[in-house]
Amino acid sequence: MRFYPVFLSITFFFVACQSKEIVKAPKRPNILFIMSDDHAYQAISAYSKKLINTPNIDRIAREGLLFTNACVTNSICSPSRAVILTGKHSHLNGKIDNRFPFDTTNISFPQILQDNGYQTAMFGKLHFGNSPKGFDQFRILPGQGTYYNPDFITKNEGEIKIEGYTTDIITDMTLDWLEAERDTSKPFFLAYLHKAPHREWLPAERHYQEFIKKTFPEPETLFDNYDGRGRAAHEAEMNLLTHMNWAGDSKIYPEVMDELGIPQTANWDKQGFEREVGRQTPTQRAAWDAVYRPMNEEFKKSYPTMTKKELMSWRYQRYMQDYLGCIAAVDEGVGKVLDYLDKNNLTENTIVVYTSDQGFYLGEHGWFDKRFIYDESFKTPLMVRWPGVIKPGTNNTQMVQNLDYAQTFLEAAGVTAPDDMQGESLIPLFKGDTANFRDAVYYHYYEYPAVHMVKRHYGIVTEEYKLVHFYDDVDEWELYDRKKDKNEMKSVYSDPAYAEVVKDMTAKLAALRIKYKDNEELDKKYIDLYKTDQ
Numbered sequence: 001m002r003f004y005p006v007f008l009s010i011t012f013f014f015v016a017c018q019s020k021e022i023v024k025a026p027k028r029p030n031i032l033f034i035m036s037d038d039h040a041y042q043a044i045s046a047y048s049k050k051l052i053n054t055p056n057i058d059r060i061a062r063e064g065l066l067f068t069n070a071c072v073t074n075s076i077c078s079p080s081r082a083v084i085l086t087g088k089h090s091h092l093n094g095k096i097d098n099r100f101p102f103d104t105t106n107i108s109f110p111q112i113l114q115d116n117g118y119q120t121a122m123f124g125k126l127h128f129g130n131s132p133k134g135f136d137q138f139r140i141l142p143g144q145g146t147y148y149n150p151d152f153i154t155k156n157e158g159e160i161k162i163e164g165y166t167t168d169i170i171t172d173m174t175l176d177w178l179e180a181e182r183d184t185s186k187p188f189f190l191a192y193l194h195k196a197p198h199r200e201w202l203p204a205e206r207h208y209q210e211f212i213k214k215t216f217p218e219p220e221t222l223f224d225n226y227d228g229r230g231r232a233a234h235e236a237e238m239n240l241l242t243h244m245n246w247a248g249d250s251k252i253y254p255e256v257m258d259e260l261g262i263p264q265t266a267n268w269d270k271q272g273f274e275r276e277v278g279r280q281t282p283t284q285r286a287a288w289d290a291v292y293r294p295m296n297e298e299f300k301k302s303y304p305t306m307t308k309k310e311l312m313s314w315r316y317q318r319y320m321q322d323y324l325g326c327i328a329a330v331d332e333g334v335g336k337v338l339d340y341l342d343k344n345n346l347t348e349n350t351i352v353v354y355t356s357d358q359g360f361y362l363g364e365h366g367w368f369d370k371r372f373i374y375d376e377s378f379k380t381p382l383m384v385r386w387p388g389v390i391k392p393g394t395n396n397t398q399m400v401q402n403l404d405y406a407q408t409f410l411e412a413a414g415v416t417a418p419d420d421m422q423g424e425s426l427i428p429l430f431k432g433d434t435a436n437f438r439d440a441v442y443y444h445y446y447e448y449p450a451v452h453m454v455k456r457h458y459g460i461v462t463e464e465y466k467l468v469h470f471y472d473d474v475d476e477w478e479l480y481d482r483k484k485d486k487n488e489m490k491s492v493y494s495d496p497a498y499a500e501v502v503k504d505m506t507a508k509l510a511a512l513r514i515k516y517k518d519n520e521e522l523d524k525k526y527i528d529l530y531k532t533d534q
């Protein structure tokens with residue numbers, strides 16, 4: 001009997017050598033897709049150490065591939081998610097903005113994975129106005145969701161409310177599914193989707209206590225006056241000083257605003273505070289007040305004598321304390337899920353992706369929010385770990401887009417992607433083969449007029465230049481020299497020295513519009529949609 005295991009392994013070796021199938025047939029990889037909402041790459045230490053340390057998220061880059069020029073096609077939440085799931089630009093999948101529900105007749109890659117033997121699950125924020133198709137299990141936040149004691153729309157339990165902190169709850173749901181519901185006979189696609197760090201930025205108790213004491217370096221362009229750019233930058237309503245809510249965002253209590261005579265920034269300013277802070281249990285609220293009341297008291301003392309410049313700096317610090325505090329919980333959650341993979345022997349055969357639905361302004365150009373084709377919102381974090389395929393600790397500078405994920409995952413699963421998907425598989429890039437990848441990307445933003453008032457625009461971005469056309473209630477073009485003007489402070493569209501570049505980029509943009517099947521008729525159709533449905 002003592003020799004039995006030896007005998008077994010010899011037999012297995014023999015059979016394995018005889019039958020190439022057993023040795024060669026690759027196991028289809030699991031896919032863990034982690035996405036947070038509005039997580040700027042500036043707030044991930046794998047990209048920049050200026051603001052926060054995110055050791056767990058960084059681990060994915062350290063053990064995998066960090067994309068330094070990943071970008072989106074339309075920098076706003078649900079459109080980005082629709083692009084990811086369908087592999088098609090907004091004008092073709094129809095989800096041009098946050099307002100109209102996603103058209104579920106679109107075919108999404110999780111449906112295809114499910115049809116091809118993958119077990120699929122989604123937890124967290126989707127923001128589609130309807131439930132996801134192609135998922136064996138899901139628990140999603142209604143709309144934007146809330147930070148404390150969230151409601152969930154579920155596949156099997158109706159609508160439920162769970163007490164606790166949303167980021168932690170989404171992490172626990174993900175871990176519980178892996179532990180209790182995973183079908184070990186199938187590969188999985190698991191979408192672990194954080195609400196954090198979306199506005200109105202409420203950190204967990206353990207993090208606000210720590211982050212409220214911190215001070216962060218200001219970005220170079222915090223006091224931008226938008227000279228050098230057109231009407232779109234001037235007229236956007238995303239400025240920290242003038243458009244950020246006092247109660248909802250900066251957490252000045254509504255009664256303190258009244259006492260100081262500070263008017264609401266928007267009519268949902270105080271409402272935003274109630275919607276979020278007002279959801280806390282008495283215990284959570286007492287803990288919150290113990291930290292945020294003293295901050296309000298300090299502010300009451302200093303506000304009357306503060307200059308506009310001082311106020312801007314103060315609002316920036318307040319913003320960063322809460323925004324980055326929210327990210328701390330995301331990073332912890334990612335760490336727990338990666339540890340689970342390690343402990344359960346899943347690391348080797350699981351592709352792990354960390355990304356956001358778009359980039360975000362962290363005070364650059366004086367802004368918060370996103371929407372623009374300008375770099376901070378156009379670019380998005382992206383890192384991928386795939387042991388045995390991706391060499392650990394590598395970087396890639398190609399302009400990959402959220403449009404590419406669907407085809408990438410389908411190829412990884414060994415499934416042919418539908419012909420009408422518009423991205424490019426990233427698998428050659430994973431293997432270090434960067435030849436033949438696209439050298440220009442197409443971008444198109446629609447949600448206007450709407451919150452933050454960023455005008456409609458489309459454009460083309462290459463490594464060197466960015467050409468943008470703002471349209472609808474304006475007709476303006478901008479050109480940026482990305483190498484010489486990293487902060488995009490001055491459009492050189494009318495500079496004679498760039499006449500050739502303008503000509504060349506305009507032709508390339510027209511060609512991209514044709515390639516991706518976008519055109520003026522569609523632009524008009526989507527403008528008219530707003531006229532008939534205000």
Ligand code: SGN
Binds near residue numbers: 076098144452
């Ligand atoms: C809310 C936010 C906006 C944000 C949109 C879209 N306002 O309307 O600041 O741009 O969501 O965000 S809030 O005061 O209600 O938070 S997205 O991530 O869903 O696109």
Ligand code: CA
Binds near residue numbers: 037038076077198357
């Ligand atoms: Ca978002």
